Amino acid sequence: MTFEHCVRCTICVENCPVYKVEPLFPGPKQSGPDAQRFRLDGEKSVDQWVKYCCQCRRCEVACPYGVQVAEIILKAQLKYGEEHLSPFSSHLFANAYHLEAIGSTLAPLFNRVAALSLTKKAMSLFGISGELDLPAFRFLNLERGRRRKGRGRKVVFFYGCHLNFNRPDIGTGIRDLLVSMGCRVVMPPQTCCGLPALGNGDLDMARKYANKNASVLTSYIDRGFDVVYACTSCGLSLVQDYPGILDVEGGRKIAENTYNVHEYILSLIQQGSVKIPLGILERKIAYHIPCHLRALGIGYPATKLFKLIDGLQVSVLEDHCCGMAGTYGFKKRNQNTAARLGEIASGAIRGLGVDAVVADCGACRMQLEHFTGLPALDPSEIIREALQNSPEHRGKTEKGIVRWWRGIKDARHAARTLPAWPRR
Amino acid sequence: MSAVTHDVVVIGGGMSGLMASAYLAGKGFKTALISQGDPVCCLSTGCVDVLSPGTHPLEGFDGLPPGHPYRLVGRKGIEDGCRLFKEIMATTTIPYAGTVRKNREILTPIGTFKTTCLVPLTMTGAEGCRDGYTHVISFNGLRDFYPSYITSRLKNTGFSLYDAGITSTLGIATRFEDKAFLEAFIAWIEGLEIPPGKVALPAVLGIQSPVQIMEEISRRIGSEVFEIPTLPPSIPGLRLFRALKGALTARGGDLYWGKAVGSVECRGSMVEAVTLATQGRPSRVQGRAFILATGSFVSGGLFARIDTVNETVFDLPVYVPGPRKDWFWNDFFTAGHPIEKAGIEVDGSLRPTRSDLKNLFVCGSILAHGEIMKNHCGHGLAIATGLKAARICEGFLS
Ligand SMILES: Cc1cc2nc3c(=O)[nH]c(=O)nc-3n(C[C@H](O)[C@H](O)[C@H](O)COP(=O)(O)OP(=O)(O)OC[C@H]3O[C@@H](n4cnc5c(N)ncnc54)[C@H](O)[C@@H]3O)c2cc1C
Ligand code: SF4
Ligand code: SF4
Numbered sequence: 001m002t003f004e005h006c007v008r009c010t011i012c013v014e015n016c017p018v019y020k021v022e023p024l025f026p027g028p029k030q031s032g033p034d035a036q037r038f039r040l041d042g043e044k045s046v047d048q049w050v051k052y053c054c055q056c057r058r059c060e061v062a063c064p065y066g067v068q069v070a071e072i073i074l075k076a077q078l079k080y081g082e083e084h085l086s087p088f089s090s091h092l093f094a095n096a097y098h099l100e101a102i103g104s105t106l107a108p109l110f111n112r113v114a115a116l117s118l119t120k121k122a123m124s125l126f127g128i129s130g131e132l133d134l135p136a137f138r139f140l141n142l143e144r145g146r147r148r149k150g151r152g153r154k155v156v157f158f159y160g161c162h163l164n165f166n167r168p169d170i171g172t173g174i175r176d177l178l179v180s181m182g183c184r185v186v187m188p189p190q191t192c193c194g195l196p197a198l199g200n201g202d203l204d205m206a207r208k209y210a211n212k213n214a215s216v217l218t219s220y221i222d223r224g225f226d227v228v229y230a231c232t233s234c235g236l237s238l239v240q241d242y243p244g245i246l247d248v249e250g251g252r253k254i255a256e257n258t259y260n261v262h263e264y265i266l267s268l269i270q271q272g273s274v275k276i277p278l279g280i281l282e283r284k285i286a287y288h289i290p291c292h293l294r295a296l297g298i299g300y301p302a303t304k305l306f307k308l309i310d311g312l313q314v315s316v317l318e319d320h321c322c323g324m325a326g327t328y329g330f331k332k333r334n335q336n337t338a339a340r341l342g343e344i345a346s347g348a349i350r351g352l353g354v355d356a357v358v359a360d361c362g363a364c365r366m367q368l369e370h371f372t373g374l375p376a377l378d379p380s381e382i383i384r385e386a387l388q389n390s391p392e393h394r395g396k397t398e399k400g401i402v403r404w405w406r407g408i409k410d411a412r413h414a415a416r417t418l419p420a421w422p423r424r
Numbered sequence: 425m426s427a428v429t430h431d432v433v434v435i436g437g438g439m440s441g442l443m444a445s446a447y448l449a450g451k452g453f454k455t456a457l458i459s460q461g462d463p464v465c466c467l468s469t470g471c472v473d474v475l476s477p478g479t480h481p482l483e484g485f486d487g488l489p490p491g492h493p494y495r496l497v498g499r500k501g502i503e504d505g506c507r508l509f510k511e512i513m514a515t516t517t518i519p520y521a522g523t524v525r526k527n528r529e530i531l532t533p534i535g536t537f538k539t540t541c542l543v544p545l546t547m548t549g550a551e552g553c554r555d556g557y558t559h560v561i562s563f564n565g566l567r568d569f570y571p572s573y574i575t576s577r578l579k580n581t582g583f584s585l586y587d588a589g590i591t592s593t594l595g596i597a598t599r600f601e602d603k604a605f606l607e608a609f610i611a612w613i614e615g616l617e618i619p620p621g622k623v624a625l626p627a628v629l630g631i632q633s634p635v636q637i638m639e640e641i642s643r644r645i646g647s648e649v650f651e652i653p654t655l656p657p658s659i660p661g662l663r664l665f666r667a668l669k670g671a672l673t674a675r676g677g678d679l680y681w682g683k684a685v686g687s688v689e690c691r692g693s694m695v696e697a698v699t700l701a702t703q704g705r706p707s708r709v710q711g712r713a714f715i716l717a718t719g720s721f722v723s724g725g726l727f728a729r730i731d732t733v734n735e736t737v738f739d740l741p742v743y744v745p746g747p748r749k750d751w752f753w754n755d756f757f758t759a760g761h762p763i764e765k766a767g768i769e770v771d772g773s774l775r776p777t778r779s780d781l782k783n784l785f786v787c788g789s790i791l792a793h794g795e796i797m798k799n800h801c802g803h804g805l806a807i808a809t810g811l812k813a814a815r816i817c818e819g820f821l822s
């Protein structure tokens with residue numbers, strides 16, 4: 001729906017996290033449909049405030065009339081970016097993939113240097129917030145890790161930059177989880193989904209990334225593979241932006257064959273013979289729903305898996321944006337907004353007496369771990385923990401690398417004990 | 425295709441759909457709630473109008489036309505709905521006061537009093553404020569709320585302005601959740617030397633914990649504090665919506681938000697699944713029973729074309745009061761507008777008449793003959809019919 005369908009009800013405004021805390025941002029209604037009436041193709045943009053929007057897309061999810069509020073604003077951001085010199089930090093973050101690849105290659109060195117106060121001061125000169133720690137990089141990333149092939153349903157795992165460079169352990173965990181359910185999982189060469197480039201006003205760069213991924217993904221889809229993502233922002237990009245604003249070749253095909261990992265696991269369970277032997281897990285967790293999972297409109301599939309775990313108490317929190325919004329919170333301009341929103345989202349968690357925060361998005365996890373002081377986990381980690389507590393695995397409490405190996409062995413074992421998924 | 429079977433799938437996340445799904449989820453049914461967007465409730469005052477605006481909410485019950493949805497739920501159904509609503513809200517951070525036996529008064533932003541039935545605790549202080557002094561506090565630059573409207577209409581009042589550093593109701597409400605901001609605000613009031621009486625503010629005392637914030641201010645300054653609802657974006661409406669939605673997830677209900685139902689699958693006279701209009705592969709939600717609570721024209725449950733009025737999900741037959749020339753008035757928001765009668769006609773078990781679907785129940789403002797503005801029965805009708813639909817569903821499923 002276009003700006004003309006807006007009835008000016010202000011429901012989107014009630015849902016905008018940035019508008020809540022940033023007096024300079026006039027909110028989604030005014031920066032979206034209202035201002036769109038005055039934006040002319042040939043004229044230079046005057047609405048510099050559009051850059052305050054963090055593209056959480058909450059406005060769009062809330063609008064009862066389906067007005068694509070966030071997309072209207074995104075286009076205005078891109079137009080603004082094209083006409084004005086963007087700050088150095090935007091170029092840097094648009095290129096997040098290459099930045100992270102360097103960080104990962106030089107992991108031990110990079111992590112140390114990034115933590116130095118001198119480095120933080122230098123970053124500040126380039127418009128990067130020194131308030132938050134940059135994520136730590138891992139050398140053994142998913143690109144360098146081994147591929148694992150099961151025998152059943154064919155899956156391309158789109159792991160995304162965060163798992164690849166910062167948390168490959170979660171990535172291998174998810175791969176093993178799918179393998180244990182009889183899937184054949186491949187992780188072909190892939191690059192950044194393109195969302196950070198889009199968020200930093202660089203449409204060309206975003207398209208470049210997207211096209212690279214699209215040619216790989218469509219070639220697998222044509223051979224009967226399903227695409228599975230874990231990071232909900234990558235997922236949103238694949239499903240919404242590839243056929244939408246990025247308009248990449250094969251975008252529609254990708255959107256139609258791409259699944260959230262928990263949605264996929266549920267469909268495997270639902271459709272037939274696969275059972276996952278989930279044990280008891282006595283934990284109390286807060287499940288923070290990332291904005292981009294909401295925007296996908298597929299419901300919250302991980303909550304359905306959580307319900308299968310005895311002993312697990314889950315509070316679902318879906319009304320707060322954590323404030324990080326990918327690379328948004330790392331920019332100096334946004335650091336106060338990000339911090340205020342992080343505080344608000346964490347405040348809602350603190351009162352619950354939970355032992356961990358769970359979120360599908362790496363950026364949410366970093367932010368919420370920082371503000372709540374609680375461990376932040378991916379939903380798949382909870383599911384794997386419950387799997388390890390199943391009768392076959394109870395009582396094993398290895399640490400570190402032993403546990404990691406054990407995890408893989410367990411998954412292998414589980415794969416053997418499970419009825420195989422019928423081949424297509 | 426993601427296929428998940430629920431016991432009941434509720435379509436429409438307004439007051440009616442939320443009440444129905446919270447009730448069923450509370451009874452242990454696997455419940456899903458699908459909503460295209462946020463409901464009209466977010467624009468409302470947060471107060472529940474039940475029926476007549478006089479002293480007794482139900483005094484106009486006998487005068488209702490035979491086809492009115494309240495006739496299907498009866499006085500007892502209305503009473504049960506309001507009781508359940510209050511019970512649910514008591515488990516959240518925004519409890520409600522009031523009963524269906526007596527209406528209450530709230531103060532409006534233009535200095536008049538409005539009667540309504542169930543009222544959030546933050547607004548109950550308006551009662552009796554005619555008898556003493558009331559000091560209104562507003563905020564620098566706040567649009568849509570002018571204390572002088574109140575002081576010029578209401579005797580024995582005065583006002584002061586506070587600089588909150590942000591000028592929107594949402595921004596100010598967010599700041600009130602911040603301890604340091606609240607402390608500074610209280611210190612400022614203490615320095616004002618207001619005459620003894622009550623203190624009234626626009627409804628901005630926080631989003632999550634308004635009662636706590638109100639009580640803290642009240643305790644510290646030693647005067648009763650209450651809120652006045654404002655124009656949309658309405659914080660009390662937002663609070664009500666979020667609290668009910670939270671009550672649903674706390675009871676284990678599943679949410680599908682932000683996408684409309686695009687298509688439906690029926691086998692014979694049973695609805696089997698609905699499909700969400702997502703960007704990628706359509707998401708399919710399966711259920712044993714379905715509740716339709718998509719609201720009226722404002723929310724998109726009904727859609728008027730030049731020659732017809734359509735129901736947007738199941739394409740059910742819609743009752744329309746005569747040909748277009750009879751109901752096409754310019755001002756939609758007028759009480760007694762003929763199109764207010766339009767909607768889905770149902771039988772005693774809220775199944776749509778003129779349709780053979782057996783596992784579909786309809787509730788809320790999409791029902792025909794409600795005439796919500798004329799009868800002052802907005803949220804009340806949504807709540808009472810929502811509970812009725814849920815109970816019928818409960819019987820149907822067990
Ligand atoms: C501006 C305004 C102020 C009001 N103030 C008050 C008040 O102060 N007190 C009071 O008692 N009453 C008030 N009312 C009336 C009252 O708000 C409504 O009558 C009542 O809340 C209606 O609730 P509902 O559940 O029937 O529908 P709605 O609240 O209209 O909800 C319907 C939901 O269904 C969703 N939907 C629609 N189509 C689809 C689809 N195809 N697929 C999925 N989802 C769909 C919509 O997005 C919406 O969330 C007010 C009404 C208005 C317009
Ligand atoms: S919610 Fe939709 S219709 Fe309402 S003001 Fe926002 S864009 Fe317009
Ligand atoms: S996308 Fe998020 S930040 Fe941007 S206008 Fe919408 S709600 Fe606000």
